[in-house]
Amino acid sequence: MANQEDVFKKVISHAKEYGYVFQSSEIYDGLSAVYDYGQNGIELKKNIREYWWQAMVQLNDNIVGIDAAIFMHPTTWKASGHVDAFNDPLIDNKDSKKRYRADVLVEDHVAKIEAKIHKEVTKAAKRFGDSFDKEQFLSTNQRVLDYQAKADDILKRLGKSLENEDLADVKALIEELEIACPLSGSKNWTDVKQFNLMFGTKLGASADSAMDLYLRPETAQGIFVNFLNVQKTGRMKIPFGIAQTGKAFRNEIVARQFIFRMREFEQMEMQFFIKPGTQQKWYETWKEKRLNWHLSLGMGEENYRFHDHEKLAHYADAAADIEFKFPFGFKELEGIHSRTDFDLASHEEYSGKKLQYFDPEENKSYVPYVLETSIGLDRMFLAVFSNSLQEEELENGTTRTVLKLPAVLAPTKAAILPLLKRDGLPEIAHKLIDDLKWDFNVIYDEKDAVGRRYRRQDAAGTPFCVTVDHQTLEDETVTIRHRDTMEQQRVALSEVKDIISKKVDMRYWLQRI
Secondary structure (H helix, E strand, O other): OHHHHHHHHHHHHHHHHOOOEEEOOHHHOOOOOOEEEOHHHHHHHHHHHHHHHHHHHHOOOOEEEOOOOOEOOOHHHHHOOHHHHOEEEEEEEOOOOOEEEHHHHHHHHHHHHHHHHHHHHHHHHHHHHHHOOHHHHHHHOHHHHHHHHHHHHHHHHHHHHHHOOOHHHHHHHHHHOOOOOOOOOOOOEOOOEEEEOOOEEEEOOOOOOOEEEEEOOOOHHHHHHOHHHHHHHOOOOOOEEEEEEEEEEOOOOOOOOHHHOOOEEEEEEEEEEEOOOOHHHHHHHHHHHHHHHHHOOOOOHHHEEEEEOOOOOOOOOEEEEEEEEEOOEEEEEEEEEEEEOHHHHHHHHHHOOOOOEEEOOOOEEEOOEEEEEEEEHHHHHHHHHHHHEEEEEOOOOOEEEEEOOOOOOOOOOEEEEEOOOOOOHHHHHHHHHHHHOOOOOEEEOOOOOHHHHHHHHHHHOOOEEEEEOHHHHHHOEEEEEEOOOOOEEEEEHHHHHHHHHHHHOHHHHHOOO
16 A cells, blocks of 8 residues: 555656646645646646547537536525535544544545455466456455455445435444544544535625625536526537536545545536436446547556446436546546436426426427536546656666656647757757647757656656757758657658647547547
């Protein structure tokens, strides 16, 4: 486990050192669980958002986008259930005075059991070599089956207790499992209490007449209240989707794990409006579509898995997460939820306005059902960044730190390097930059020996380095170096744009979906 913690520490320090993520207001000792994206971070974030938007909106003729305001009428949050039900179960340790999410303590305990299963599999794989059948081992090994049954029982009980709001049983479970405070090792716990996660604010000039508002805790409600506006003005026919990316805010008490769980974060959501009764079909369709989107980035199929929810939200009839293997284990990256007609029906009830669709084929009106896909942009950023950061042993015995970002997402696509700062080489390099910058983000780097510049660009995640040297003066060729393989090839100046284009163009990547 310590090794995983070390890996994660490296991810955090690398993110700062190379201009990806900084602690917010760092000169004032920062603000807990709030982060700023640096010059490289903002580009990576923008590219991830764009990769999602093109796949979701541009490539689907029945999905359109909106950008709803962060402030919404307060009744919105009553209708959505957030005022009454948007709570986290919290527990305090009396000795360390630290506060934890009770469900996360239990889930972390289960993760340790799952780690034991993984250990058994690794041992068996070593023992049996090529003849090892993982599936068979998992389904027949008694020790593994016992571990799995124990993990399943714990999660089932936790899910049931949370669903019934039986907080006393959540505490009883923590005590029965002998879960200790991660900080102090003490098992001296308070009762479990509910805590609402919405940030409150005021709208209005004077304290007397100001209206109580909330910062939105999710972007979905802005889509639901605009359902009819979009449907009518866009003349949309069911099934159709509305997509949105934007900031959301949650007063997370136990914000942790860097940008994985923040108080101010960005979501990329799509609500797909469908005919009641077709939700199972669309649920399976979107699960497959979304997993294919993730896999198109080439970050390893083994790093993703589906996790079906034991405990369904009050509005859902099916829900699954796409989990990703972060440095701290498999955690939720994206949710796919069948939300039934809860949202539109609830807003209809609270607003007194009809939110229905007239179906010309059925010749009747109904409240559509909704299928949601919701992914955290910051979590996706962390998934991409942590998966890409690698230490490589080279043949000459040295190591290099390389950030193998999918080239389509990399902040800078190429660094242009003149071999020397004289003999007209910088001029050719700048001319090349002026040509390429219309199509990609490129940078100029002339400081230090070329080998050191290569290493710097490797660590920053730049997929290509183009070196201008004396041979360029004679035959207008340059050396292009590939980050991932370190392979170098001599190419004509006129070919550089096409070579880079083929590797970074969204079209080539999105076609894999």
